[in-house]
Amino acid sequence: MILGYAGKFLEVDLSTKNIRETTFREEILKDYVGGRGLAAKVLWDRLGTEWETVDPLGPRNILTFFTGPLTGFFPGGRICVSGKSPQSNGVVGSTVGGEFGVELRCAGYDGIIVTGEAKDPSYLFIKDSEVEIRDAGHVWGKDAKQTVRLLTHECRELLKKRFSSYGEFKEPAILYVGPAGERKVRTAVVAAKWTHAAGYGGYGAVMGAKRLKAVVAKGTGPLPEVADIRKVKRLIKAVCDNFYEFELWRRWGTGSAGYEVGARLSSEPVRNWQDEWHNEKSFGVDQFENRVWIKQLWSDFGCPTCCLKIAMVKTGKFKGAITDNPDYELQAYLGPNLGIFTPEENVFLASLIDDLGLCGIQTGNVLGFAAELFQRGILTEKDLDGIALEWGDAEAFAALTRKIALREGIGDLLAEGTYRAALKIGKTKNLDLLRYAVQSKGISIGAHGLRSGEDFAQIISYACSVQGGDHTSAAALPLDASGSELFAIFNDSAVCCWFNTAGLRRRTRFDFYTAITGLELTPEEWCKPKALRILQLQRAMLLLAGPDLKWNPKIHDANPNRFYEPLSKGPYEGKAPQETKVEKDKKQYYKEAGWDENGIPRSETLRRLGLQDVDKTLDKLRN
Amino acid sequence: MTTKKEPIWIARELSRCSGCRKCEIACSLSHEKRIWPEASRIRVFMLVPGVEFPHFCAQCRDYPCVQACPSKALSTSKRTGAVLVKPSKCTACGLCIDVCPGRIPHLHPSENHVLICDLCRGNPQCVKVCREGGWNVLKKVPRTNRTYELYARKPEETTRDLAIKMYGEKAREFL
Numbered sequence: 123m124i125l126g127y128a129g130k131f132l133e134v135d136l137s138t139k140n141i142r143e144t145t146f147r148e149e150i151l152k153d154y155v156g157g158r159g160l161a162a163k164v165l166w167d168r169l170g171t172e173w174e175t176v177d178p179l180g181p182r183n184i185l186t187f188f189t190g191p192l193t194g195f196f197p198g199g200r201i202c203v204s205g206k207s208p209q210s211n212g213v214v215g216s217t218v219g220g221e222f223g224v225e226l227r228c229a230g231y232d233g234i235i236v237t238g239e240a241k242d243p244s245y246l247f248i249k250d251s252e253v254e255i256r257d258a259g260h261v262w263g264k265d266a267k268q269t270v271r272l273l274t275h276e277c278r279e280l281l282k283k284r285f286s287s288y289g290e291f292k293e294p295a296i297l298y299v300g301p302a303g304e305r306k307v308r309t310a311v312v313a314a315k316w317t318h319a320a321g322y323g324g325y326g327a328v329m330g331a332k333r334l335k336a337v338v339a340k341g342t343g344p345l346p347e348v349a350d351i352r353k354v355k356r357l358i359k360a361v362c363d364n365f366y367e368f369e370l371w372r373r374w375g376t377g378s379a380g381y382e383v384g385a386r387l388s389s390e391p392v393r394n395w396q397d398e399w400h401n402e403k404s405f406g407v408d409q410f411e412n413r414v415w416i417k418q419l420w421s422d423f424g425c426p427t428c429c430l431k432i433a434m435v436k437t438g439k440f441k442g443a444i445t446d447n448p449d450y451e452l453q454a455y456l457g458p459n460l461g462i463f464t465p466e467e468n469v470f471l472a473s474l475i476d477d478l479g480l481c482g483i484q485t486g487n488v489l490g491f492a493a494e495l496f497q498r499g500i501l502t503e504k505d506l507d508g509i510a511l512e513w514g515d516a517e518a519f520a521a522l523t524r525k526i527a528l529r530e531g532i533g534d535l536l537a538e539g540t541y542r543a544a545l546k547i548g549k550t551k552n553l554d555l556l557r558y559a560v561q562s563k564g565i566s567i568g569a570h571g572l573r574s575g576e577d578f579a580q581i582i583s584y585a586c587s588v589q590g591g592d593h594t595s596a597a598a599l600p601l602d603a604s605g606s607e608l609f610a611i612f613n614d615s616a617v618c619c620w621f622n623t624a625g626l627r628r629r630t631r632f633d634f635y636t637a638i639t640g641l642e643l644t645p646e647e648w649c650k651p652k653a654l655r656i657l658q659l660q661r662a663m664l665l666l667a668g669p670d671l672k673w674n675p676k677i678h679d680a681n682p683n684r685f686y687e688p689l690s691k692g693p694y695e696g697k698a699p700q701e702t703k704v705e706k707d708k709k710q711y712y713k714e715a716g717w718d719e720n721g722i723p724r725s726e727t728l729r730r731l732g733l734q735d736v737d738k739t740l741d742k743l744r745n
Numbered sequence: 746m747t748t749k750k751e752p753i754w755i756a757r758e759l760s761r762c763s764g765c766r767k768c769e770i771a772c773s774l775s776h777e778k779r780i781w782p783e784a785s786r787i788r789v790f791m792l793v794p795g796v797e798f799p800h801f802c803a804q805c806r807d808y809p810c811v812q813a814c815p816s817k818a819l820s821t822s823k824r825t826g827a828v829l830v831k832p833s834k835c836t837a838c839g840l841c842i843d844v845c846p847g848r849i850p851h852l853h854p855s856e857n858h859v860l861i862c863d864l865c866r867g868n869p870q871c872v873k874v875c876r877e878g879g880w881n882v883l884k885k886v887p888r889t890n891r892t893y894e895l896y897a898r899k900p901e902e903t904t905r906d907l908a909i910k911m912y913g914e915k916a917r918e919f920l
Binding site for chain 1 (some may be wrong): 761763764765766767770773774777778779780781782783784788789790791792793794795800837838839842848849850851852854855859877878879880899900911912913915918919920
């Protein structure tokens, strides 16, 4: 057995209620590591040949919760949620912070594979090797905060009853869905604590479709044995010392960016990306810090950085709203993107998004899209069930958000996410509405624009990513650049926090891997062949797509139209990428990734990587 | 400042705790040579998100746990004032847990004895990491104050107090 792994995975079939333990061969763990990479492998092996027929919201989809060897050791605990994505019809590795991955590994499991579909609302309860499927009828319909409260109480009571002499049990860790996930809203998240979320991919909808309200874990064992614990300790200290001194994130998290990314970088969504620049000092982090932050240092397991702060509105109309910072993404998407520029309104909307179990990015994007259609008179107040969706009206956006989460009226259409909503509304209005949809292959783009050229996103970052608009998995040239998708694949497969790798040498996370597993791995060996192999699997499944939507690289490996409209104001007024340059970079990316001129992985690329079966299956796309 | 001979105490400013659990990591690495949160003598509770705090021995002046132990597995360190557990004598009967006003001791997850903070012979590793990170929840001080033992409270009680301090009336919805 490779060191650094608990050595076992749980496999739970919700249809038959069968629970069993499973393992993977060492070579598979060496090549695919864990998290996103291993999820891609499992999904391909089990569903690859029939991929395009699998409905992500049907019982055939497979949902994975995988840790990696770095989980629990690398500061900042995370776990990777994956499956066939109801947003892209491909595979997205979607990670979420918190203690769940640590609890799971301490319970003796590296991950969970969930298949089938429960008949009634259920949750999975794991206490070390005791695993059971329990009734979730009483928590179905509950919001985030009540779900966490009820399950924490219930599971601690169970533990107390079963292990009465143990002493006080700490809370178990919980991954759950809110009302939006239960209703298979495609912008629903898998959440942890109250505010943490695996957002990209839409796996909240997959949990909901499987009627799996939550997974609860309490592990009382140690983290797995490692190859060199002294080296691991030294590496942990190196990461922590780096971040203890990093004033920007420790003090503000990404909370300063709500002002800064707009004002300085000019790459923040403003009114559905009609602008990317704003200079609204009312949205400055000083205002968040001084008015709404009630806990400024808030960590997940082992984390030195505290990029999340707890915010609470103490007075006025939105009194009692609680969320984290909001972090930059939710500041942007539920702030300037909706014409909102005050901390209290932003906290109010983020709190609502948390409570309903929605993704702030994907839902913020579809809210902005709807508001632009209202601005243009394409959607009327009547279409919006009586909501006048004016920019800056937080309560109007809240009303629409509730409708999306509950799939009521117009909310049912918007719950499909921006891309599908644009197609459906466009069809009824007989208009091309994709020009207002800021997304890539069904996944709305993170709040980092590329027009100014000042932010980290390159002009092909979203067009070529195997995870569409996911800003945490942006494609880059050269293919093996430190900020490229191949390194995102490492973060999501070894399962470590992307943020806590910032400012470190490129090698450090690989040193962790070696100290933990005892296996040598250099960044170069990672890029080729390991990460490249995972990239091909994800690309293959993305292109095979699903029953409702397919992607043609010629059309869909593209920036949204909006990104070609020159920035209308600010220091970078007039800037937009040149389409010819995008096409040139795209070609170069295809070449470096080993894809043909149509964007399909080449036979020789796949065969060199040992993916003969993928090659065979992709023949149907080549003809 | 403390001198070597004085009993010490780990002063705790609970509402500053970030929930980073570095104290659990340091404690279990020091005592068990593994990262093992449940085998840590100091444990961070988070019964309500945002309300994280370390729960560990407060060294009561009358040591009810030591008095209650039927197998003489518990004693006190004259030098530091810590409660010391002799694993070979402990039967894991749980009496010390029941008499502790804070229900602070808990059983070792895989061995047959109870876990109580031993103050690391006067050099507590949890304090070290907490101060390294500038969290400053924990601080080593001389054990002079009777008030210290009031910190031996049940996790639910501490949670209620901190949650109300943090979230006000709203906390009642989360408890």
